[in-house]
Amino acid sequence: MLSPPLPEIFTKVSLKIDHATLKHLKPSTLEGKTVNVEQKDCYFVASGSFKEVEDIFMTCKTGQTPHDKYSVSKSHASAGLGPAQSDSFTQIEPVEVDETVLYYITEKKSMEFEKIKRNSVSIKQSKRHVTFSSPTGENIHAQFAREQFITLYQKTATGLQTRTYNLDPKNIKYYSAEFPELLINTSKDKRGVTLTGSFISLERFEAFLNGTKKRSWQHQTLNKTKDYGTPYKQPEAQEKTIDQAKEETCPICLDTIKKLECKVLPKCKHCFCNDCLKRAFQLKPACPICGEIYGDLTGTQPKRGTMTVTKDNSSLPGYEKYGTIVINYYLPSGLQGAEHPNPGKPYQGASRIAYLPDSAEGRKVLKLLERAFNQRLTFTIGCSSTTGMNNVVTWNDIHHKTSRSGGPTHYGYPDPDYLKRVQDELKAKGIY
Numbered sequence: 001m002l003s004p005p006l007p008e009i010f011t012k013v014s015l016k017i018d019h020a021t022l023k024h025l026k027p028s029t030l031e032g033k034t035v036n037v038e039q040k041d042c043y044f045v046a047s048g049s050f051k052e053v054e055d056i057f058m059t060c061k062t063g064q065t066p067h068d069k070y071s072v073s074k075s076h077a078s079a080g081l082g083p084a085q086s087d088s089f090t091q092i093e094p095v096e097v098d099e100t101v102l103y104y105i106t107e108k109k110s111m112e113f114e115k116i117k118r119n120s121v122s123i124k125q126s127k128r129h130v131t132f133s134s135p136t137g138e139n140i141h142a143q144f145a146r147e148q149f150i151t152l153y154q155k156t157a158t159g160l161q162t163r164t165y166n167l168d169p170k171n172i173k174y175y176s177a178e179f180p181e182l183l184i185n186t187s188k189d190k191r192g193v194t195l196t197g198s199f200i201s202l203e204r205f206e207a208f209l210n211g212t213k214k215r216s217w218q219h220q221t222l223n224k225t226k227d228y229g230t231p232y233k234q235p236e237a238q239e240k241t242i243d244q245a246k247e248e249t250c251p252i253c254l255d256t257i258k259k260l261e262c263k264v265l266p267k268c269k270h271c272f273c274n275d276c277l278k279r280a281f282q283l284k285p286a287c288p289i290c291g292e293i294y295g296d297l298t299g300t301q302p303k304r305g306t307m308t309v310t311k312d313n314s315s316l317p318g319y320e321k322y323g324t325i326v327i328n329y330y331l332p333s334g335l336q337g338a339e340h341p342n343p344g345k346p347y348q349g350a351s352r353i354a355y356l357p358d359s360a361e362g363r364k365v366l367k368l369l370e371r372a373f374n375q376r377l378t379f380t381i382g383c384s385s386t387t388g389m390n391n392v393v394t395w396n397d398i399h400h401k402t403s404r405s406g407g408p409t410h411y412g413y414p415d416p417d418y419l420k421r422v423q424d425e426l427k428a429k430g431i432y
Contacts, residue, residue, distance in 0.1 A: 293430030318414030319357035
C-alpha cells in the first residue's frame with residue numbers, strides 16, 4: 001500500500017542558458033513542453049515545471065559539442081531553494097535536515113534518492129546535514145542535485161508523523177511486509193515499536209490492529225498509486241455534493257462514507273468521514289491526500305517571545321538602491337510545554353538578527369515572516385546544529401539571512417533568489 005504522493009511544493013523553476021548552448025539544442029527539445037523561453041541581455045531563461053526544466057538541462061549537458069563542455073556549467077539553474085553556484089565556487093551550501101526525515105527518505109524513498117546522485121554527484125550524509133559535491137569540479141551538477149533533494153525532502157517532511165505502539169518487536173518483519181510504506185523500528189525502551197509515515201498510513205495501521213479492515217485494501221490502494229515518484233496532480237475543479245460523495249470510500253478509514261458523516265473539503269473536493277477528518281485536522285489543518293491547507297498551521301515555537309522590526313539607510317549587496325530591514329527576534333529561556341521534546345524540562349532561549357532589503361518584495365516577505373512568527377512557526381525547541389546542544393531554541397525550516405554580506409555560504413547577501421526561495425518555504429507552511 002502506498003499513500004498518494006504530496007503535490008510539488010515548487011511549481012516553477014528556471015534555467016539560465018547562454019547563446020552558444022541554446023544554438024545546439026534541437027527544436028524537438030522544446031516540443032510538447034509548456035516551458036517559456038525569454039531572452040535577456042546575454043542569455044536566455046527557460047521557465048517551467050521542475051521536470052521539464054530538468055529535461056532541458058540534461059539535454060543541454062549531453063548534447064553539447066566538445067568545445068562547449070563548460071557552457072552549461074557556467075549557467076545558473078534555480079529551483080527556488082538556493083542560488084546555483086558557478087564553477088568559480090568551491091563550496092555548495094549544505095542542507096540542514098531532521099534525522100528522522102532523512103532516515104525515512106534513505107529507507108523508503110531510496111530510488112528517488114539514488115536518482116539524485118546521477119552525473120557523478122557525491123552526497124555525504126550526517127545526522128543533521130547533507131552535503132553535495134561534484135568530483136568533476138562542475139558545481140552546477142551538485143547544485144542541481146541539492147535542489148532536487150530539497151524538493152524531495154520538503155515533500156516528505158510535510159506529511160511525516162511518528163507514533164509508538166505497545167506491540168511485540170518480534171512482529172516488526174510481519175508489520176513491515178503488510179505496510180511497506182511505513183518505517184517500523186523497535187521503540188527506545190525496547191518494549192514496543194515506533195512507526196513513521198503519513199497520517200493516512202498510520203490510521204490504516206491502527207485499523208488493521210483493531211481488525212476492522214480487510215487486507216485486500218492494500219492491493220486496491222497500490223493499484224491506484226503505481227508510480228510513487230509522480231507528483232500528485234489535483235483534479236480539475238468540480239462541485240461535489242454530499243450525495244455524490246456518499247458512495248465513496250474514506251481514504252483514511254477505508255469504510256464507505258455515510259451521507260450524514262461525509263465531509264467534502266471546499267478547495268480540493270476530497271471527501272472523508274467527518275470524524276476521520278477531525279482527527280487529521282487536530283494534527284495539521286491540511287487535506288491528508290493532497291496537502292491543501294485549510295486554516296492556519298500552528299507550530300511549536302515557545303509562546304513567549306518578540307519580533308521587533310527596524311530600518312536603516314545602509315544597503316545590502318545586490319540591493320544597492322534600497323535600505324535595510326532589520327529583524328530582531330528574542331525568545332527567553334523557560335520550561336518546555338506538552339508539544340516540546342521534553343515537557344517540563346528547561347530550555348535555553350535565543351536572540352537572532354535577520355536582514356531583508358527594504359524593497360517592495362522585501363516588505364512582502366516581512367509581512368509573511370510576521371505571520372509565521374505569530375503562528376509559532378519560525379522557531380522550535382531541539383538540538384542546535386551549530387553547537388550540538390540539546391533543549392535549545394533553534395530555527396524551524398524558514399531560512400533567514402543572519403549576515404549582511406558573505407553570500408549564501410555565510411547566510412548573507414548577495415543571494416538573488418533568496419526572497420523567492422523563502423516565499424516558497426513559507427508557502428509550504430500555508431503562508432502566502
